[in-house]
Amino acid sequence: MAEIKKIKNREIILKIEEEYHVGVARRAAAEHARLMGFEEVRTTLIITAVSELARNILAHAGKGTVTFRGISTGEKRGLEIIFADRGPGLEDTARVFRDGYSTKDSLGIGLSGAKRMMDELEIESEPGKGTTIRVRKWL
Amino acid sequence: MERVPILKMGDTLILTLQVELHDEMAFRLQEDILKKIYETRARGLVIDVSAVNLVDSFMGRMISDTAVMARTMGVESVLVGVQPDIAITLQEMGLELKGVHTALNLEKGLELLQNMGEVGHEGG
Incomplete structure (x- = not known):
């Protein structure tokens, strides 16, 4: 896969506390989705995924950040959103993709749902250090 | 704190979700609806989401839970006004709204409740 580059001046970081x-x-x-040219259905998918993952930060870590950035591979453009926290982290990142997996009652669809709404989802996590979830949707 | 208005039309309560629901607001709304059902002896509840731009799992669960609680009190609920992009999103999320009937819009929702009422209250 081609190298993913950041599009200049297209990044904002928000706190989730x-x-x-x-x-x-x-x-x-x-x-961000509308500015980049995503149409209505995919914009709703993006907003909903953001809602779920930002809520996860509050539920699991108490606080964290969400970063929005425009990205490009040269051939295609897209939106990358990064959810980062310094919460308890996860022992087994593969497990969280199973539907119905939940460590808190407040969690609904989990990461599998978020992954279906976006094109790509990557997770990095270390117990005691925190979790970073990166999602992308291509135009 | 702002409250979501609950309208009464005949035997039916109509809840139009417009603002973004915070957790606390959602829980209070749930309680408000159930109290209002009891006070007004409503026979049906319509939840209109035509004005919201997303239904995430939190909101979805709130709608579903409310419908199940209302049913426990003997009142059926109808969700109306689900826009195409929200229907697609709910499906992609894998979120099933249990306990709630659905209709295309407010008019059809009221019709549905009326028909259910006729079935449940013969001659009434």
Whole structure:
């Protein structure tokens, strides 16, 4: 796969520390998706995935950040969103993709649902250090 | 804190979701609806989501839970106004809304409740 480059001046970082920050992240997602040219259905998919993953940060780590950036491989452009926290992390990242897997009752669709809504989802996590989830959707 | 208005039309309560629901607001709304069902002796509940731009798993579960609670009180709920992109998103998420009937819009939702009422209350 081609190298993924950041598109200049297309990056914002938002903190997720309070519940209303989830709403702020959703609105930022909507704005980024529309600005980049995603049509309605895929914009809704992106906003919903952001809502789920930002909520996960609050539920599992208490706080963290969401970064939005425009990306390009030269051939295609897309939106990359990174959810980072310094929470408890995960022992087994493969397990979280199973539908119905949940460590907290507040969790609904989990990462498998978020992955279906986006084109790509990568997770890096270390127990005690935190979790970084990277999702991408291509135009 | 802002509240979501619950309208009454005949025997039916109509809840139009417009604002973004915070957790606390959602829980209070749930309680408000159930109290209102009890007070007004409503026979049906319509939840209209035509004005919202997303239904995430939190909102979906809130809608579903409310419908199940209302059913426990003897009241059926109908979800109306689900836009195409939200229907697609719910399916992609794998989120099933249990306990709630669905209809295309408010008019069809009221019709559905009326028909159910006729079935449940013969001659009434």
